[in-house]
Amino acid sequence: MSIDTCTSTSTGTEVLIVGSGPTGLVLAIDLARRGIRHRVIDRAPRGFPGSRGTGLQPRTLEVFEDLGVLPAFLADGGPCPPMMNWDGPRQLGEWELVERTDPTPAAPYGEVLMLPQWRTVEILGARLAELGGHVDFDTELTDFSQDADGVTATLTHADGERETVRVDYLVGADGGRSTVRKALGIDFEGDFVDPRPVLLADFSLEGLERTHWHIWPQAPGGMVMMRPLEGTESFQFLARFEDTGHTPDAERDATPEALQRLLEERTGRTDLRVGEVTWSSTFRARAAMAGRFRSDRVLLAGDAAHVHSPAGGQGLNTSLQDAYNLGWKLDAVLRLNAPDTLLDTYEAERMEVAAGVLGLSTRVHRADQGENPRRGTETHQLGIGYPTSPLTRELRQDIPEGALRAGDRAPDAPCKDPSGATVRLFDAFCGPQFTLLAVGYEADLPSFEGGLARTYRVEGPTPDLRDPDGHARAAYGSGLFLIRPDGYIGLATDDPSDVSAYLREITGQG
DSSP states (O other), X not given: OOOOOOEEXXXXXXXXXXXXXXXXXXXXXXXXXXXXOEEEEOSSSSSOOSOOOOXXXXXXXXXXHHHTOHHHHHHHOEEOOOEEEEETTEEEEEEOSBOOOOOOSSOSOOSOEEOOHHHHHHHHHHHHHHTTOOEEOSEEEEEEEEETTEEEEEEEXXXXXXXXXXXXXXXXXXXXXXXXXXXXXXXXXXXXXXOSOEEEEEEEEESSOTTSEEEETTOTTSOEEEEEOTTSSEXXXXXXXXXXXXXXXXXXXXXXXXXXXXXXHHHOOSSOEEEEEEEEEEEOOEEXXXXXXXXXXXXXXXXXXXXXXXXXXXXXXXXHHHHHHHHHHHHHHHHSOOOGGGGHHHXXXXXXXXXXXXXXHHHHHHHTTSSSOOBOGGGGOTTOOOTTOTTOEEOOSSOOTTOOOTTSBOOOOEEEOTTSOEEEHXXXXXXXXXXXXXXXXXXXXXXXXXXXXXXXEESSSSOSBBOTTSHHHHHHOSEEEEXXXXXXXXXXXXXXXHHHHHHHHHHSOO
């Protein structure tokens, strides 16, 4: 005898986000601060429990500043520790994995910040709650269909109850094995960067100093690494298996007893004591990308759209940037009068970036096989931009070589307001709106209604901001720069009429 489960129907949600990892949470935060009615679901019973993606690049820290979560990350995170090479029980010496750079006026965050992914999820979840949002755990997307006006999704709860939800758009942020992507029939092209399996675990450990990231690169059976996790007493453990036919099992091979044996075999140290194992996983480094990031009213973001080797710390950061790119475009379509085709630019912009990052992370992975490799500033993601985007307009003439251009990331700069207080350009950009930055420009400027854009004059007869040390002029030169809500220069021009025309074309307002 079968028992029918109850089915309910709900409406009023504009965007359904499938997956409550960092990608889904960043998108939810951005939508919440814009007043977009959204819902986040996850079939798991709670937030992600492991350390997996630990490196937060400088560009991600800039995004976190705008979203209002950076202080929590800076309080809990820390710099990448120096590496310590070992050969059995013998120390060989330390070296730096990352190129350490100082902050500059244009780039206020100089190097990667390390923090376990579970803590990243906690911080983002807390920020979403502050904005009135939450995650529906134990809730699985089991079916969906779309038409010209929206998406109808079937959700199944842990108790078996089914719920039908009608939304304008659905975003699959549900990981590399994405249910959404598979249901759409979108190809996921790619291959293994490295066929050797890897075991990853979080555990308590006695006997190892917390001052370094410890690595045995030539350990018998395969390299092993351990590093202290910020804000905890735990270590992250990583072991590579040279036998590509061996498949480690997270439950069998990551028990305290199994890890104790593995450590002794590979490190030659019998003084290390493994305690509680709080999380474990296995993987083979892969690089793959979806053939499309958009299928009408369904979009893919994060690992659902692209997966990377963990080398270089690009995957999580690229995924967060997907969400940050998508949020303001959904807002423009749902709240303003932007054409639905604006969402096509999400795919156009982020597919190009993802392809570039896949190449970078693969190169870094292969370089890591050498002796004492180092990651340079190319991993910071500050140089990523959209110069070929259909949203990019560079309308100035006679631009000097090497000058800032439309499509580039908008730099920061410390300025002064009329009272003499310091105001950074990032303070001016902060929020969900466009920002018109007029640097050394004296003509009349357009006005904007409804919070679409804010205007700041830098220098000139009636400035909003002074540039006493010349940092803004050094970064921008002169002209009119329309900064997109995600911090990139959409338009650079010398004619203020271009600004209104651009906003009308892109958003339907202006």
